[in-house]
Amino acid sequence: MKKLLNNSVVCHSIGILGSLLLIDLLTGWRDQLPFTVINSFWLISAAYLGASITIPKITNYLLVDRKFYILPVLASTYGIIIGSIFLLRIDYSREVLIYGFALHLAWMYTSTAVRAEQHKLRFSVIDNFDYSAINPRLARLTITPLVELNLSKVQDGLVVDLHKDLTAEQEKFVADCSINNIPVFHSESIIEMVEGKVQTKHLSENAIGTLIPNPLYHTLKRIWESILIILSLPITLPVMLMTAILIKLESPGPAMFIQERVGQGGKSFRIYKFRSMTVKKDDSSDKFATQEQARVTKVGKVIRKVRIDELPQFFNVLKGEMSLIGPRPEQESFVKQFEQEIPFYGYRHMVKPGITGWAQTVQGYADDTDSTRNKLAHDLYYIKHLSFWLDMNIVLKTIRTILTGFGAK
The missing domain is CATH 3.40.50 (Rossmann fold)
Structure with missing residues (x-):
């Protein structure tokens, strides 16, 4: 049996056909299935197939345990199916969808455990x-x-x-x-593969071309990120409005914090964030967030933990100054310091900076030269392996980050 399951086609065929048979038994065996049930069978099979194709692609970039990706990926594919149902007004059976999700989740965890040695x-x-x-x-x-x-x-x-x-x-x-x-x-390639970062001490030995992103995907990335932001505005705009009101009620000063940051090609741009601290004096020097904890407001602590303070950067993405995913943009004063202290630091500006990124989800927050050097290694890994599937991996890691508060300062 184990040998049979090691074959992906056999394993996923059992997952799809077995779940359909079990659902039919659980909902009452019938010779003639209603149209809504037939539709739902096709829909849940598509969701399972989508998840089974996506999980290996997403986990290809870092040798991680696949079981941590099963629930979020399967939930995402079912979410797409449910969205399609309402958008296209497809007749469906809610009972079949619920049973399908539960059975597919159980089968994916079981088959992954059985096939662990094969992976x-x-x-x-x-x-x-x-x-x-x-x-x-x-x-x-x-x-x-x-x-x-x-x-x-x-x-x-x-x-x-x-x-x-x-x-x-x-x-x-x-x-x-x-x-x-x-x-x-x-x-060094295997160490890079395992740790998810480029070994910068050997960067001079790499062809610089390996750090140049695919121009076609760069264009597609701009398109899909913009579409995603526009579709999410009915949800995010009310959240942003409520956040701005709470910030104004708690402490004097503007609701928005606007600051010069360094972007793609070393060009400066103005980044938008919700203000999470008391207003800084004009003559104050630039500091890391860990050195400014005393200025964080009560509202600021909450919006930082769940990353709501970053939502206004959606407009930076729509303007073409940022991406949803990429290296985090840094202040110009810190960029000049790090370019002097850290070899190859400027290479991180080969792509647009992002609201979230590989380094952010793997390492967390950097607040000194040593941690920034490590962060650079993660950023260069992202640039070198930039692709849709790596971006999806980061999206799932970002959800974990939001839920756990990992890296929040």
Whole structure:
């Protein structure tokens, strides 16, 4: 049975067909199904199929445990289906939708647990580097040093530091792996894959072209983000109006906080935020948010925790100054400081800054040079691997961030 489930087609066919059979039994076996039930069967099958395709794509960029993505992805695909029902006025059965979601959720968790070993990558290592730096506890990954150079001992791939010396025998073995279609990974690439950040100390060895985003996706990203913001305005505008009123009632000063930030190409723009602190004196110097905690208002604490203070940046996105997802924009004074202290810092300006981003959801808040250096490594990873599926991964991580308050200052 386990061997059968390891085949994705078989596994998901059981998930779809098995759930339809069970739903029919639970709702009363009938020879002639009502039109609403037939429609609902098609709809829930589409939702399951969408989730089963999406989960591997989203979890491809960081070797994480897939089970953490099952609920949000399945809920999202069902949400799209429900939205389609109301938009297109499709006749449906509420009972079938509820049963379908519950059964699909249970099956996805069960099959993922059974297939966990199949999803694990097994890499063999030529130990010409410190492979303890690859922490398998962070990933679905096992690392095994090669005792003998035998092709049959290598399973999913070979890891080696290609920048360090190899013996003649080891060089021949690496070549043999490539000839026999066994993937050979540079050690730094695997560390990058596991940790979700670019190793900036080796950035000079990378082709700069790897950090240039795909221009086609860059255009599509602008389109889908703008559409998403416009569709959400009926919900977000009342929230913004209520937030502005509460800020004005609590403390004197404007409801909005407008500040110069550095954007794509190093160009400055004015970022919009809801004011979460008391008004700063004109002669005050720029500080990190952790140094300004005493000025945070009661309303400010709440809107920061759930990221409502960032909602006005939707208008920055519509103006083309920002994206929904990208490296967070920094103040010009800090940019000048970090460009002096951190090599390659300016590369983060190759894309538009974002309201949320990879570094924000993985690392959290940065409040000094060392944490900013680490944040840069995450930002460059995002730029290097920029794609729709990585953006969707960040969307799901951002939902977790909003619910937990991770990284809020």
